[in-house]
Amino acid sequence: MDDASALPHATSPKHQQIVRAAEALFLAHGYGAVSMDAVARQAGVSKATLYAHFVSKDGLFASIVADKGQDNPVVESLFPDTVADLRAALREIGQRLLRFMLRDRTLSILRIAIAESARFPELGVAFYANGPQKFRDRFRAWLDTLAAQGLVETPDTLTATYQFMALLRSDMFLRAGLGLPPPPGEAEIDATVTNAVETWLRAYAARA
Amino acid sequence: MDDASALPHATSPKHQQIVRAAEALFLAHGYGAVSMDAVARQAGVSKATLYAHFVSKDGLFASIVADKGQDNPVVESLFPDTVADLRAALREIGQRLLRFMLRDRTLSILRIAIAESARFPELGVAFYANGPQKFRDRFRAWLDTLAAQGLVETPDTLTATYQFMALLRSDMFLRAGLGLPPPPGEAEIDATVTNAVETWLRAYAARA
DNA sequence: GTCTATAGGCCGATAGAC
DNA sequence: GTCTATCGGCCTATAGAC
Incomplete structure (x- = not known):
């Protein structure tokens, strides 16, 4: 610039x-x-x-x-090539992602991007590309390797990825974005992650 | 005022x-x-x-x-007391809700509420109460009647409700809120509703 | 490169005539 | 109730001294 x-x-x-x-x-x-x-x-x-x-x-x-949104919770060690415990791995990833999404800094950037998306259209694009899209691509690639190993069953790992992210957000992301009190607590975050993982596993875990 | x-x-x-x-x-x-x-x-x-x-x-x-956000997709006829085809009923509700959430007017109000939530905190509260919360309460009550009839199985219809709404939003709500092109098309909306209903049913439909 | 001082314009809000 | 005309302030941006 x-x-x-x-x-x-x-x-x-x-x-x-x-x-x-x-x-x-x-x-x-x-x-x-x-x-x-x-x-x-x-x-x-x-x-x-x-x-x-x-x-x-x-x-x-x-x-x-x-220059914002460059930091994101995509850590390579989160996506191991071989997975002994799928439930535990998903919980760890979910905890990391949800807590990142609910950080004050993340929400502030989101609010700015939404508020000024009319005046600065590239803001929305940059936010999505640096944040959700980056995580989506990495998570989907990981699901593809799990599918090849027979751990997950779906013809559409992209939809499975979107649904995992959506289940994590639940309604907390919307509520936090609107600034509704009270802010999400530890217990609520933990429960949301657990619920998201259980529902996702019922849909996509291999039936042994 | x-x-x-x-x-x-x-x-x-x-x-x-x-x-x-x-x-x-x-x-x-x-x-x-x-x-x-x-x-x-x-x-x-x-x-x-x-x-x-x-x-x-x-x-x-x-x-x-x-005075905004008073209109919402809660129509009593959408929530029949007896349900012959749960999948079809969920699809109808999902279509109605998702298309409402993606309307220009709804997204404009959401953007305003998020953007000005710092200056006008009551905006976020009003939006949430008139929109998501109203649908949530009505849908949850309906799930309770279905659970009593043995059509759905869960000890926690509130979580099941949040997850249904989240699966519908998928990532389209975020993308539309950020103003990312292209706007969601008919085919994408239909597919998202179908995918949401299928995943939700795997988690909550009674195992008969 | 950094400062003080200010140009020039648009903003929210009002005075006063009718 | 509605108008024209305007106030005082804050805004973005710049000129000119050092």
């Missing part, structure tokens, strides 16, 4: 101050509610300096949000 | 023009992106008239959104 030939280098201390401040403010309050004055104040620089590093508010916002 | 003793009557023609204009603009563009000038222009009244009917922009927005 930056023009490296004209704009200061991204490793400059003030640049990083600006990025940190903008990230915190945009994620917390959204695009419209954050002014460039507020970003400059929080970053401890003048507005002119801010505009020396980023061409516009749009540009600043886009460069901030474009 | 209005002070009936000081503000013009809600049945006034100009009042309705304002409400219609504000509803269209807020749902299409969100709270921050819509100015009172724009509402007045689209309604064909002056800004002073607008402020004679609504005390502030916040008040206008709240009174608009508070």
Whole structure:
């Protein structure tokens, strides 16, 4: 997003101050509610300096949000080639994914992406590609290896993947996205994962 | 929200023009992106008239959104006391609910509720209560009667309800909420409903 | 590169005539 | 009740000194 030939280098201390401040403010309050004055104040620089590093508010916002969602719960060790206990493996994956989806940071990015999807269509695309799509592809590939080993039975591992993710979200993801109190507790998360895994296994576990 | 003793009557023609204009603009563009000038222009009244009917922009927005989400797909005839074909009944309910959730109007309201849930916390509560919660309660009551008849088997009809709704949403609800192209097609909706019903039946249909 | 100071515009909200 | 006209403020963005 930056023009490296004209704009200061991204490793400059003030640049990083600006990025940190903008990230915190945009994620917390959204695009419209954050002014460039507020970003400059929080970053401890003048507005002119801010505009020396980023061409516009749009540009600043886009460069901030474009780099988000890079972290995700896809850890290779979660998807072992050989599985002794399918139920336990699914629970571990489910716990990891659901807790990631319910993190404040994840929900903040989701809210921004949904709220500004009309003004910045690429936001929705980036969020989906970096988050759900990345997990979906990795999980589906894992299911394919399990299917080849006869551990799961389905002609459609893509649908099985979508359903696993949907069962995990249950209604907690919607409720958390809407900011409904109370926030999900440990017990509720554990129970949702267990229920999701049991229902999914009834549909897709090999009938021995 | 209005002070009936000081503000013009809600049945006034100009009042309705304002409400219609504000509803269209807020749902299409969100709270921050819509100015009172724009509402007045689209309604064909002056800004002073607008402020004679609504005390502030916040008040206008709240009174608009508070009345949304009253329509929902809960139709009593969808939940018959006796069910000859459980699969067919679930498919009919699923088709109805999923198509409702994917309507432009529903998604617009959802986006607004999520985007402005920080500034207007009651928005998220109202959306959830008028939409998902209403369907959830009605569907669960229906499942209870089916369980009493031995058609479904579960000690936890609430979880079974959440899972049915989640399986229907699959990932289409998230994708549509993020505005990702292309919008869901007929074939995709039909297939998602079928897959949801089949997976749910494997988990909860009585083993006869 | 960074600052102070400000241009120029749009915003929400109101005053006052009719 | 409805209008025209306008206020004061905050916004994005920039000019000019250092």
